[in-house]
Structure formats: C-alpha cells, structure tokens
Amino acid sequence: MQMSRLSTKVGRLISIAGFAVFAGFPCVGQEAAGSEPKMLATGDFVSPDAPGVHVMTFLAEFEAGASIPLHHHGGASQVLLLEGDVDVTGADGTTVSFHPGDKMDEPAGWVHSGVVTSSEPAKLIWTIVLPDGAELETLDNG
Template structure:
C-alpha cells in the first residue's frame, strides 16, 4: 500500500473516481496518487469500472415518458441562453467539427468530417472528435496502419479504448473489433501493435508519458 489516507478513504476515492464523481481538483489529486505507484488503488479503480459497466448493462431498458426529451432539450437551451457571455464563450471551445442545424447544439460529427493528423509514431493518425475541458479528456479516433506501433507508455489519466476495426496487440492481450479496454491513471501499457491495422475510439487525457519497454517475466 502507498496511502497517505486510510484504506477506507482510498477505497471510497477509487470508487468515486471510477464513476467520474470527483471534481476536477479531486480527480487530479487522486491521479497523482495513482501515478505515485499505488497498485492497490489502481486495482480498485479497474474493479469499480468493471462493476459499473456490469450494473449499467444489467439494468433492463425502459422507455421514458412521452415528451421528456423535448422538455430536457428546452431546459438545456434556456439555461444556455441565460448564461453570461463569458460562460457561453468558454463552453464553445469544447465544440469540435460540426453540429446539426436545429439540433440545439447537440454534437454530430459525420464520418467524412474532421481532419486526420499524423502523429510522431509512423502509421498512426488521429482525428479529434470532442474536448471536455472540465475533465481534461479528449475523445479521438485513432487509426493504425498494419504493422504500426505505439511505444510503451504510462497513462496520466484513465484511458478508455474501444476497438472499432482490426486488431490491437500488447504483450499479454489481443483485442478485436468490439473489445473494450480501460487503463487506470498511472497504469503502464507496453508497446501496442497491430497486424491487420486498427481503428480505435479513445477517451483519455491529451498525452501520455513514453517510457522504456518493461521486461515481461515468462
């Protein structure tokens, strides 16, 4: 354990972090704690993320009452109009690509919209979809050509990855289309590779810390 607080408090923070219930400063403080090498909290976060996903899928779908969507959108629109100009300007920074006309600022990015940008890793390009400045996270599409590699790295914050196409490989795992992976803050990904090429949906902080590859015990 590497805790500066009681184990109960650390466990509670891990649960709140996994649910996205910590405010910005609390989340950053907890991520620094994870980055300090607390394996116990990293395991707790991963377990809480898994449990939260299971609870979400375990709830039977229900149809909301008629008119709820229209009322909700009307309320959001009214709040946006009442906000001071500086607040509206700040919120507009998080709107990328495009919004559909008449959609009350709901974000829609069409498949052919946005620009792909090459990264420093050969064969790897990204397309930015959304920036959440409140939580310092970026939603991106990542495209890897067959044989492309991403070096070993440490995550500055939690990273969620959904494989949309192709395959994604680490030393210990192979992910295919439809597979999901969540890496807690402070965790380390060994080199990522792909044989067929891959298209990934990533929600994560803007950057990660490149590290030297670890030796993996056989």
C-alpha cells in the same frame, strides 16, 4: 449550444495536443511506410459540473503492423476497437489481444505498448478523463 471562451480555448489546445502526441509517437510500422497515425476526429468536453478534468475522445486509425512504444497516460481511459486486431502488452510482459468490438480499460499511469497485428489498419475510439495539469501521454524507456 454555446461554449464558454475557456472551454473553447482548452478544446483547441487539447485537440492540438492530442494530435501532436499521436503523430509524435515513433510508430515503427508507420515510419517504414512514411505516414503517421491518422486522427480521424477529436473531441473534448469540459464541464462546470466536473471541475479540474477534461474528457477527451479520439477516433484514430493505425496502419497494419504499426507499433506504439511503451508509454502511459496521466488519466484513466478506455479504448474501443472498431476495426483490426491489436495486441497490448503491459510493462510486466503480459499481452492481451483485442479484436473488433473489444474494449480495454486503462488505469492512469499503466505502462503499456501496442502493435496492430491484423493485415488491415486498426481503427479505435479512445476516451480519457484527464485531470488538469496531467500529461496526455508520456513515453517510457525500458
């Protein structure tokens, strides 16, 4: 299967942007350990049948104890937790615990943070449907 030049170019930009966003997050546990979250794989899909959006998928691993600060995404996404335990807290203070096999649906713009609560790393698959021009992730102060 051959990709168009546009989707190839967009794919490279999205993959680079996705890594930079995860690596750029000041993950508290990660900083202390001197390492960044591991991006094990990235993928993206641009379809002529769905103009104006990118579907991106990331396989990521976060060290035990790592925390991700308050942030939101520019598109709706879904997370499937493969390994480890993670607590996700919304801006309203509500916390939900996720365990291997659990999935979480994130509406676009939902402000939340996360922390790996297990003694082992957390591995997850994150898929997002991102409209053209929308930010993948934005840090929120507060």
